[in-house]
Amino acid sequence: xxxxxxxxxxxxxxxxxxxxxxxxxxxxxxxxxxxxxxxxxxxxxxxxxxxxxxxxxxxxxxxxxxxxxxxxxxxxxxxxxxxxxxxxxxxxxxxxxxxxxxxxxxxxxxxxxxxxxxxxxxxxxxxxxxxxxxxxxxxxxxxxxxxxxxxxxxxxxxxxxxxxxxxxxxxxxxxxxxxxxxxxxxxxxxxxxxxxxxxxxxxxxxxxxxxxxxxxxxxxxxxxxxxxxxxxxxxxxxxxxxxxxxxxxxxxxxxxxxxxxxxxxxxxxxxxxxxxxxxxxxxxxxxxxxxxxxxxxxxxxxxxxxxxxxxxxxxxxxxxxxxxxxxxxx
Amino acid sequence: xxxxxxxxxxxxxxxxxxxxxxxxxxxxxxxxxxxxxxxxxxxxxxxxxxxxxxxxxxxxxxxxxxxxxxxxxxxxxxxxxxxxxxxxxxxxxxxxxxxxxxxxxxxxxxxxxxxxxxxxxxxxxxxxxxxxxxxxxxxxxxxxxxxxxxxxxxxxxxxxxxxxxxxxxxxxxxxxxxxxxxxxxxxxxxxxxxxxxxxxxxxxxxxxxxxxxxxxxxxxxxxxxxxxxxxxxxxxxxxxxxxxxxxxxxxxxxxxxxxxxxxxxxxxxxxxxxxxxxxxxxxxxxxxxxxxxxxxxxxxxxxxxxxxxxxxxxxxxxxxxxxxxxxxxxxxxxxxxxxxxxxxxxxxxxxxxxxxxxxxxxxxxxxxxxxxxxxxxxxxxxxxxxxxxxxxxxxxxxxxxxxxxxxxxxxxxxxxxxxxxxxxxxxxxxxxxxxxxxxxxxxxxxxxxxxxxxxxxxxxxxxxxxxxxxxxxxxxxxxxxxxxxxxxxxxxxxxxxxxxxxxxxxx
Numbered sequence: 001x002x003x004x005x006x007x008x009x010x011x012x013x014x015x016x017x018x019x020x021x022x023x024x025x026x027x028x029x030x031x032x033x034x035x036x037x038x039x040x041x042x043x044x045x046x047x048x049x050x051x052x053x054x055x056x057x058x059x060x061x062x063x064x065x066x067x068x069x070x071x072x073x074x075x076x077x078x079x080x081x082x083x084x085x086x087x088x089x090x091x092x093x094x095x096x097x098x099x100x101x102x103x104x105x106x107x108x109x110x111x112x113x114x115x116x117x118x119x120x121x122x123x124x125x126x127x128x129x130x131x132x133x134x135x136x137x138x139x140x141x142x143x144x145x146x147x148x149x150x151x152x153x154x155x156x157x158x159x160x161x162x163x164x165x166x167x168x169x170x171x172x173x174x175x176x177x178x179x180x181x182x183x184x185x186x187x188x189x190x191x192x193x194x195x196x197x198x199x200x201x202x203x204x205x206x207x208x209x210x211x212x213x214x215x216x217x218x219x220x221x222x223x224x225x226x227x228x229x230x231x232x233x234x235x236x237x238x239x240x241x242x243x244x245x246x247x248x249x250x251x252x253x254x255x256x257x258x259x260x261x262x263x264x265x266x267x268x269x270x271x272x273x274x275x276x277x278x279x280x281x282x283x284x285x286x287x288x289x290x291x292x293x294x295x296x297x298x299x300x301x302x303x304x305x306x307x308x309x310x311x312x313x314x315x316x317x318x319x320x321x322x323x324x325x326x327x328x329x330x
Numbered sequence: 331x332x333x334x335x336x337x338x339x340x341x342x343x344x345x346x347x348x349x350x351x352x353x354x355x356x357x358x359x360x361x362x363x364x365x366x367x368x369x370x371x372x373x374x375x376x377x378x379x380x381x382x383x384x385x386x387x388x389x390x391x392x393x394x395x396x397x398x399x400x401x402x403x404x405x406x407x408x409x410x411x412x413x414x415x416x417x418x419x420x421x422x423x424x425x426x427x428x429x430x431x432x433x434x435x436x437x438x439x440x441x442x443x444x445x446x447x448x449x450x451x452x453x454x455x456x457x458x459x460x461x462x463x464x465x466x467x468x469x470x471x472x473x474x475x476x477x478x479x480x481x482x483x484x485x486x487x488x489x490x491x492x493x494x495x496x497x498x499x500x501x502x503x504x505x506x507x508x509x510x511x512x513x514x515x516x517x518x519x520x521x522x523x524x525x526x527x528x529x530x531x532x533x534x535x536x537x538x539x540x541x542x543x544x545x546x547x548x549x550x551x552x553x554x555x556x557x558x559x560x561x562x563x564x565x566x567x568x569x570x571x572x573x574x575x576x577x578x579x580x581x582x583x584x585x586x587x588x589x590x591x592x593x594x595x596x597x598x599x600x601x602x603x604x605x606x607x608x609x610x611x612x613x614x615x616x617x618x619x620x621x622x623x624x625x626x627x628x629x630x631x632x633x634x635x636x637x638x639x640x641x642x643x644x645x646x647x648x649x650x651x652x653x654x655x656x657x658x659x660x661x662x663x664x665x666x667x668x669x670x671x672x673x674x675x676x677x678x679x680x681x682x683x684x685x686x687x688x689x690x691x692x693x694x695x696x697x698x699x700x701x702x703x704x705x706x707x708x709x710x711x712x713x714x715x716x717x718x719x720x721x722x723x724x725x726x727x728x729x730x731x732x733x734x735x736x737x738x739x740x741x742x743x744x745x746x747x748x749x750x751x752x753x754x755x756x757x758x759x760x761x762x763x764x765x766x767x768x769x770x771x772x773x774x775x776x777x778x779x780x781x782x783x784x785x786x787x788x789x790x791x792x793x794x795x796x797x798x799x800x801x802x803x804x805x806x807x808x809x810x811x812x813x814x815x816x817x818x819x820x821x822x823x824x825x826x827x828x829x830x831x832x833x834x835x836x837x
Contacts, residue, residue: 190439193428193436196428204423204436206407207387207417208436209411
């Protein structure tokens with residue numbers, strides 16, 4: 001029992017601190033507390049999608065710094081398709097297809113042409129920014145509105161938890177399910193074992209007959225679908241329209257979330273919630289007019305929290321060994 | 331024999347080119363089931379290229395591979411695995427963060443409803459291990475295993491795929507004498523079950539001990555074949571090198587001078603902070619070679635690192651001509667006259683991405699004539715390199731080449747050239763000939779003796795007992811972090827040294 005406590009002391013402490021901060025910022029009112037937590041979950045959703053994309057790529061040995069671009073262009077294409085067809089489903093699918101195509105492009109540059117992965121990812125980012133800005137039209141709207149809220153029956157009636165977890169929009173639910181799906185694929189299935197071995201020692205995978213190129217292509221494309229969902233979330237679920245640069249660095253924060261979560265989907269969830277939570281608290285405090293003369297101190301909160309927790313947790317994180325290295329057999 | 335069954339594996343007229351280099355030229359090679367076939371040759375002779383073609387990793391430019399008389403097309407390891415060819419690679423192809431069981435089944439995992447069945451994998455590994463005498467914990471992480479056990483994982487992986495041809499690329503290069511003996515026994519047992527074993531090496535003693543058939547390669551061609559009963563080590567060596575080779579070094583008796591390096595009651599910890607040297611007492615005189623014999627992991631590495639300043643000393647003293655050097659930085663120690671050929675040349679001896687010329691001054695680049703007032707003098711660096719490359723016969727002789735592009739033997743010559751070139755008083759040579767071929771071994775050994783004769787004090791640490799006995803004037807046996815015996819190499823009893831290495835006592 002004491003052993004269990006020692007092993008989990010950081011988590012216990014963190015959760016305790018969170019609860020206190022939440023109640024404090026919400027002036028000890030249940031409705032306010034719930035609002036802060038719900039906002040934390042909303043802020044974390046695009047980070048989850050982005051980081052899950054990152055983990056699929058990096059576990060197979062490919063660095064993807066193009067997640068920002070994949071999310072941005074997917075948000076744009078998803079919005080345009082949904083706006084012109086009137087179908088949100090078509091929009092989300094178009095967003096996923098966009099992300100997947102960009103993932104395939106990244107694979108082509110880095111796996112087939114053995115290019116530098118950082119440069120390939122940068123290409124995606126620049127292309128996404130250029131294309132989405134060039135074709136962007138002011139004043140377009142979604143005829144169908146944002147994705148609808150879905151409450152999960154009796155679960156939604158639970159105090160606090162119900163409002164936070166069980167009254168959400170579809171892509172948020174999907175992100176929560178995908179965390180476990182990706183975890184299961186990576187750590188329980190044959191494909192996951194192949195992915196991890198390709199990301200660690202590609203030549204070892206090759207000598208037992210696993211095609212490194214096939215594993216990397218598949219994971220980059222699948223990861224692209226996830227980033228595409230993240231983009232669609234931003235334009236079709238969170239905001240309901242497209243704005244220039246609307247990802248606003250979330251693709252890069254997602255990479256930090258992935259590292260913080262130690263390349264493990266469950267860790268990623270925790271990390272994404274932390275980042276999302278820090279943003280939510282900051283917004284809440286500013287909203288309440290706390291330290292209104294010096295708002296920059298409030299603005300620091302997410303970053304201070306991150307630094308403190310990073311220092312406590314992240315020390316032993318170890319990236320996949322083959323990351324960033326193009327692989328060729330001869 | 332004209333009506334005998336076709337051989338398990340036959341390679342006919344295989345040619346493979348890498349750029350301008352002809353790695354294999356019209357190679358014919360045949361392996362019979364149930365026999366251990368040694369493939370001998372120096373580094374760069376084309377052995378690895380040949381087996382990589384057989385394993386499908388390389389495509390031959392021309393020629394064909396036949397299994398049981400039928401031509402097979404091997405376009406990748408998958409094809410080789412499917413035709414039941416297994417390979418144990420020189421640089422292990424294992425995933426360090428995965429467990430033994432996961433590594434063994436990787437690529438052919440047992441699954442239950444889509445989930446990899448690790449319990450099943452572990453029990454398969456356990457059964458195989460028991461059957462072939464290769465005990466191992468299936469749940470251990472590969473990165474936590476010593477190198478000898480990692481090799482077991484490689485062998486088990488091939489056996490798991492029920493190979494009937496097993497190729498091992500330099501399997502004994504990384505093993506202790508005991509592990510080697512065990513491995514050779516396992517290979518013999520495998521051959522007795524009908525597997526054809528192909529075993530690449532350049533260690534003649536092993537070939538004579540275990541091989542049924544021998545094929546010798548040199549410069550990409552097969553230059554001969556033999557059976558052990560009708561040949562001897564000397565003629566195999568000359569076949570490999572293309573000239574006659576001195577297998578045992580001619581040397582005059584040492585004429586030791588004063589004590590140069592004196593180690594008293596040295597206590598040192600290992601990486602896990604447990605004590606690995608428990609009071610070492612040892613001295614080395616000018617003009618003698620003291621050889622440290624021992625099974626790896628008995629404190630040799632810590633001893634070398636303590637002397638050269640790479641590892642802190644807990645207690646005791648190390649003096650160089652009366653001056654305490656324990657606690658000094660590696661650079662101070664090196665400047666005072668202690669040279670070091672490290673056991674891992676890639677990691678500690680060289681910078682692969684730098685040129686031969688720069689690597690030749692890695693320990694002196696900051697001093698005149700190589701730098702003045704903090705600014706490097708390329709001319710002096712190049713002159714030094716040109717001289718050493720000629721003197722140590724480094725090939726290619728291009729001093730601007732990246733060290734990473736050289737062969738193992740030539741890399742080691744670069745290290746040796748640098749370490750010998752600075753008027754050192756003491757040379758600490760750790761595994762100076764590990765993984766390099768016969769011609770270069772002979773060269774390095776000659777140099778060690780020449781510098782001994784010139785008055786250098788040499789501490790030789792080697793896992794090769796033959797090397798220690800062949801070079802040392804005095805032999806110190808290290809066991810469990812202590813020197814358990816130290817005596818003149820003249821007329822020393824090899825078996826007794828072997829027992830001391832294994833148990834610390836000679837009875």
